[in-house]
Amino acid sequence: MTEVGADYENKVIREMTEVGADYSFECIGLASLMEEAFNSTRPGSGKTVILGMEQKAMPISLGSYDLLRGRTICGTLFGGLKPKLDIPILVDRYLKKELNLDGLITHELSFEEINKAFDLLAEGNSIRCVVWMDK
Structure with missing residues (x-):
């Protein structure tokens, strides 16, 4: 997804929710979509759940300020089964x-x-x- 596309998606979600989604779920397994899901959540309290497996083990880039303010991200390999x-x-x-x-x-x-x-x-x-x- 291009930067223009990412900005557009975030804008649409902000318009629909006023500030961002409380929860987002990434199910495809693409690093760019993982970042997009995270960036689509509510600042300060949004939670992103990663379900998809990134096949190429690509890194994702998240804003450290967003994490410090309370946004969270977690993975659920095998549904969290231990x-x-x-x-x-x-x-x-x-x-x-x-x-x-x-x-x-x-x-x-x-x-x-x-x-x-x-x-x-x-x-x-x-x-x-x-x-x-x-x-």
Whole structure:
């Protein structure tokens, strides 16, 4: 996004909200959009949540004054899941039948049918497919 484009986007958001958004979410994974999401938030209290993964690990540039005044930015890799703490809890809940993961599985196929699994995914006809190695 060019500087002109970034200024225009911020202007539109300021006009819509009067001062900036309380929250912004970046879901694409582009450094320029991460900066834009941050700059679109309310000075002093806006919060930006980064959901997208920047594939090239490009740095982002944020105004230090904005951070000192209270704007915040955070990332949520895997939704904030802490594997060492959270996975044992999730497994325990699954084993106690408190967490219905089986209901999320739409297809079960053998390894020989793996191409069908990819076709179902590409067609949008499968949410979760388990590929069994021993069937």
